[in-house]
Amino acid sequence: MxxxxxxxxxxxxxxxxxxxxxxxxxxxxxxxxxxxxxxxxxxxxxxxxxxxxxxxxxxxxxxxxxxxxxxxxxxxxxxxxxxxxxxxxxxxxxxxxxxxxxxxxxxxxxxxxxxxxxxxxxxxxxxxxxxxxxSPNFCGQTCHVMAPQWAAYQVSPHSHVACVDCHIGSGISAAVQAKMNGTKQLVEVTFHTYPTPIRASLSVLRPARATCEQCHTPTRFVGDRLLVKTAFGDDEKNSVTRSVVVLHLGGVDSLSHLSGIHGHHLNHFEYIATDATDQNIISVKAHNADGTVTEYVSTDWKGPVKGVERVMDCMDCHNQATHVFQTPQAAVNEAMLDNSVNAALPFVHKEGLQLIQAEYSSHEEAAAKITSGLESYYSTQYPAVWSSQRPQIEASARTLVRIYQRNVFPSMKVKWGTYPNNIGHNDFPGCFRCHDGNHVSKSGKTLTNDCSVCHNLLAVDDKNPKVLTDLGMQ
Ligand code: HEC
Ligand code: HEC
Ligand code: HEC
Ligand code: HEC
Ligand code: HEC
Incomplete structure (x- = not known):
């Protein structure tokens, strides 16, 4: 044989x-x-x-x-x-x-x-x-598709947390799912069939328990937080106004009471949204301590209340803790506050905002046109300023270009506002996706819309808030 x-x-x-x-x-x-x-x-x-x-x-x-x-x-x-x-x-x-x-x-x-x-x-x-x-370099750079998220990540407080720590779950099924996703993405990138802009969805992320809560303690009692927002005006002097808000952030206090914004959301909530980025929330269920469930349904919604239920966690409010996309106003205000856009230049707030909000076909075109736009504005409208403060004008133009290139990506169809930030309610629906005063339970209870439950407004768009003087903050 x-x-x-x-x-x-x-x-x-x-x-x-x-x-x-x-x-x-x-x-x-x-x-x-x-x-x-x-x-x-x-x-x-x-x-x-x-x-x-x-x-x-x-x-x-x-x-x-x-x-x-x-x-x-x-x-x-x-x-x-x-x-x-x-x-x-x-x-x-x-x-x-x-x-x-x-x-x-x-x-x-x-x-x-x-x-x-x-x-x-x-x-x-x-x-x-x-x-x-x-390495984050691979995820962010090799794949130009993720350029917007990469740019936002680098300037975030989490620029040292590896992409895979938040994006890829642990366990066999998560690994297999991620792998199939990765291979699908490679195919999409190769054949240019990926969506533009890439949609940001919380459902594909690891749950907050496995990510955020490894470093942050959700039960920590934070108490109240003072929030000061500075805004510049569209007038010649770029006049400054301030809003002062005391946010009731709360947490779990020494008597195990849940209080404030953080505390109240430590309970188990589930919600249903009708869109992939969870902007249109039609229902939210609160599981009460006595075992009952209160469901708040939007009175604006006429269709059937069904869909995939998501359990609310940190990322539903802090969806942009890592990939922070600014609004043009917030970005220019911030730059003028640290003087990288020079607040002494007449109308620089109004002109700067107009220039970065115009449509450009690429980062290169934006850089050329924002720079020439600001320079020609001063050389024609304010020749004296142009000749005496040229370095300041040039530096301001460079900052405006940087702001544009960090937030807008024409090649990926990422514009101002493409990615909503859920933390507040002034620029995007945010908290008001649920707390709009239109989410009502069967028994007639309305999910609160009372300004003072979330914060005390000590000053709103005030030229000279007395409270800041009292606190020695201006
Ligand atoms: C601390 C957690 C965290 C880290 C670290 C992180 N991300 Fe994200 N990422 C998120 C969250 C949360 C979202 C959802 C944003 C939203 O819903 O607006 C997101 C969304 C995205 C999206 C949009 C598409 C999608 O899959 O939802 C891309 C692309 C992305 N991240 C890439 C990256 C890359 C590349 C890195 C590393 C350079 C990275 N992320 C690091 C938390 C993180
Ligand atoms: C690997 C540890 C780590 C993980 C994971 C992590 N964080 Fe952080 N986070 C930090 C550190 C460190 C800071 C403080 C950075 C600083 O002050 O510059 C921070 C800051 C923050 C801040 C304050 C932001 C600010 O602008 O001051 C928020 C909000 C936050 N994290 C939320 C989250 C959320 C939500 C997640 C989950 C998606 C998360 N973090 C995951 C370490 C982490
Ligand atoms: C209901 C919305 C909401 C949820 C859910 C939420 N936060 Fe916050 N968080 C806020 C708001 C609002 C602030 C303060 C405003 C700001 O940072 O712009 C804040 C501030 C923070 C800060 C910075 C303040 C500090 O402590 O110095 C951290 C860190 C943070 N949250 C972590 C978390 C973590 C971790 C979770 C999940 C366990 C979580 N948050 C869940 C709304 C929320
Ligand atoms: C997905 C829906 C949803 C979103 C988004 C949401 N909340 Fe809530 N919030 C709830 C529910 C549900 C309750 C609990 C209502 C109850 O106990 O019956 C609640 C309770 C609260 C409470 C306590 C209310 C009270 O009557 O004492 C505060 C404060 C609060 N939320 C602040 C915020 C802030 C700030 C944001 C945005 C950063 C936010 N919420 C976003 C669903 C939401
Ligand atoms: C469900 C909670 C909640 C309710 C209700 C609420 N707010 Fe707010 N508000 C917030 C949070 C959270 C922020 C902080 C956003 C941030 O961190 O940037 C904020 C910020 C603000 C600011 C600061 C300015 C700015 O540009 O962010 C103003 C002004 C304001 N709220 C006005 C109001 C008014 C007026 C009402 C009542 C009609 C109201 N809010 C109701 C949660 C709430």
């Missing part, structure tokens, strides 16, 4: 003893070793990476090498056979498979040596690929 099998194998090994087949064999075995190595690490170690783009290495690169090696073996055999047949060197009896035969032994040695070398090369390449793909 073994004898006949050995006889059948003899010609294969005889013709297989050629450089192409040997290299093929070595490639296949090296790729197999690396794949097995990574599987062992993923299953037993915690070094296993969850990055969705690893599909590139594990589903394409390594299996590709494995198959390439398998294809090279028969090609080498066929070529050598053809060569030997042509030159009439095919033996009538194929040499025995015998380790003592030096020719045969050298073949095996070559395969072992080549396997080892390939293993080191393929292994190092894959390992480096894994580390690279896990």
């Amino acid at each position: 073994f004898g006949t099998l050995e006889k059948k194998l003899r010609p294969v090994l005889f013709f297989g003893n050629n450089p192409l087949s040997l290299i093929g064999g070595a490639l296949t075995s090296a790729a197999a070793f690396v794949m097995i190595g990574f599987w062992v690490v993923t299953i037993f170690g915690h070094g296993g990476s969850q990055n969705p783009y690893l599909g590139l290495i594990f589903d394409l690169f390594l299996p590709g090498l494995f198959v390439l090696g398998l294809i090279l073996i028969p090609i080498g055999i066929a070529m050598r056979r053809k060569q030997l047949v042509a030159s009439g060197h095919v033996p009538s009896v194929y040499p025995e498979i015998d380790l003592k035969n030096p020719v045969f032994r050298r073949g095996i040695e070559v395969v072992i040596a080549a396997t080892f070398i390939n293993f080191v090369i393929v292994g190092t390449a894959s390992y480096r690929g894994v580390s690279y793909m896990d």
Whole structure:
């Protein structure tokens, strides 16, 4: 039995003893070793990476090498056979498979040596690929599609938290889902079929428990927070006004009372929205301590109240804690406050806002037109200012360009306001998605819209708020 099998194998090994087949064999075995190595690490170690783009290495690169090696073996055999047949060197009896035969032994040695070398090369390449793909640089930069989120991430308080920490869940099903997502995205990027703008959806993120709450303690009692908002006017002097708000942030106090904004949302709430970015919330359910459920339904909604229920967590309010997209007004106010847009330039608030809100087809066009627009405004309307304060004008123009390029991405159709920020209620619906005074329960209870439940307004658009003078803040 073994004898006949050995006889059948003899010609294969005889013709297989050629450089192409040997290299093929070595490639296949090296790729197999690396794949097995990574599987062992993923299953037993915690070094296993969850990055969705690893599909590139594990589903394409390594299996590709494995198959390439398998294809090279028969090609080498066929070529050598053809060569030997042509030159009439095919033996009538194929040499025995015998380790003592030096020719045969050298073949095996070559395969072992080549396997080892390939293993080191393929292994190092894959390992480096894994580390690279896990770095924020890869997610943010390699894929220009994410340029808007990358730009916003870099200036956020979370610029040192890895993308995968928030975006990819733990556990097998999350890993598989993320991997399929990653492969789908790669296909979309390759064939340019990705959506523009990319829609931001909370449902694909890890729950806050596994991300935010690793670093922030939701139960920490924060008490009241003083919020001062400075705004500049559209008049020649760019007049300053301030709003002063005391936010009742609360938390859990020493007596375990839930209070304020944070405290009240630590309860279990579920809501249903009709759009992917959760802007139109038609119903929200509050699970009360006594086990009952109060459902508040929007009186504006006439259709059936059904859809996917989402459990409210930190990210429903702090959806932009990482990818902060500013409003043009907020961005210019902030820049004028630190004087990177010079508040002494007449009408700079009005002109600056107009320039950054105009439509441009690319970042380059925006840079050229914002700069020339501001310069020509001062050189024609205020020649004296233009000649005496040219450096300030140029610096202000540079800041305006930076503001535009950090928030607007024509190539991805990301405009001002594309990504809503849910934290307040003045620029986007935010808190008023539920607290608009139109969400009412069956028993007639309205979800509060009372200004003072959330904050005390100490000053609104006030030129000279007395409270700030009293506090020594101006
Ligand atoms: C601290 C958590 C956190 C980190 C770190 C983080 N993100 Fe996000 N990301 C979010 C949240 C929350 C949203 C949803 C935003 C919204 O709904 O407006 C989001 C949305 C996105 C979106 C929009 C599409 C989608 O999948 O929802 C992209 C793209 C994105 N992030 C890429 C990145 C990249 C690239 C990095 C790393 C450079 C990164 N993120 C790091 C929390 C995070
Ligand atoms: C790896 C730790 C880490 C994770 C995870 C994390 N944060 Fe933070 N967060 C920080 C640190 C550190 C700061 C303070 C940064 C600073 O002051 O510059 C911060 C700041 C903040 C702030 C204050 C922002 C500001 O402008 O002052 C908010 C709000 C916040 N995080 C919410 C979140 C939310 C929501 C999540 C989940 C999506 C989250 N964080 C996940 C570490 C983390
Ligand atoms: C109902 C909306 C809402 C929810 C839910 C919420 N927050 Fe906040 N949070 C706010 C508001 C409003 C502020 C203060 C205003 C601001 O930061 O612009 C704030 C401020 C913060 C700050 C900065 C203030 C500080 O402590 O110094 C952190 C950090 C923070 N939240 C973390 C969290 C975490 C973690 C969760 C989830 C457990 C969470 N928040 C859930 C609305 C919310
Ligand atoms: C998804 C809907 C939803 C959103 C969005 C939302 N809330 Fe709430 N909020 C609720 C529900 C539900 C309650 C609890 C009502 C109850 O107890 O019956 C609540 C309660 C509160 C309370 C306590 C009210 C009271 O009567 O004492 C405050 C304060 C509050 N929310 C502030 C905010 C702020 C600030 C924001 C925005 C940053 C916000 N909420 C966004 C659903 C929401
Ligand atoms: C459900 C809670 C909630 C209710 C109700 C509410 N607000 Fe607010 N409001 C907020 C939060 C949160 C912020 C802070 C937003 C931020 O951090 O930027 C805010 C900020 C403001 C500001 C500061 C200016 C600005 O540009 O952000 C003003 C003014 C204001 N609210 C007015 C009102 C008035 C007037 C009412 C009553 C009709 C009201 N709010 C009701 C939550 C609420």
